[in-house]
């Protein structure tokens with residue numbers, strides 16, 4: 001008798017939901033988020049493929065006198081770089097099409113982050129190293145793997161006022177002034193959680 005390896009993974013073809021069904025929440029100060037739980041379907045093996053095949057690198061950042069490791073792994077795909085999976089190309093094209101009028105330019109880059117477990121995190125920040133510092137823009141995030149909450153709070157500190165659990169296949173889009181008037185974070189958790197990969201699509205010059 002043959003030994004059959006049971007498939008851990010969904011074998012349905014990957015698909016993307018209709019973005020017309022995304023739900024918008026206005027945060028105030030010109031910022032908003034759109035959410036679409038389960039936007040990316042049938043891609044259960046995508047997490048494993050990306051985890052294994054993306055050239056992940058640790059990030060080290062100068063902080064005062066010390067260089068500290070940022071607790072997550074990163075990979076960056078710039079304008080024109082082929083993305084590591086065709087479904088990510090489809091996702092980016094669908095986002096560019098749906099948000100064409102509001103964004104006025106295509107999503108071009110993809111930043112990938114791998115949170116290996118609950119100790120990996122990203123601290124409060126806005127994506128305002130580039131044009132997000134003084135221009136309205138959009139950052140679209142597709143989440144894969146273990147659920148982790150994305151927290152948001154008005155820029156300048158204080159407790160999180162918005163919390164969105166991001167599970168496998170979920171989409172969140174931060175828009176309007178969100179990068180300069182609000183901050184976001186993925187907090188550490190003491191709960192036992194598996195790996196999570198976040199794919200962030202941004203237009204040219206937004207970081």
Ligand SMILES: O=C(O)CCC(=O)C(=O)O
Nearest residue numbers: 113122127141184186198
């Ligand atoms: O992990 C996420 O979904 C958020 C990542 C993020 O905010 C960033 O890399 O700028």
Ligand SMILES: [Fe+2]
Nearest residue numbers: 125126127184
């Ligand atoms: Fe960010």
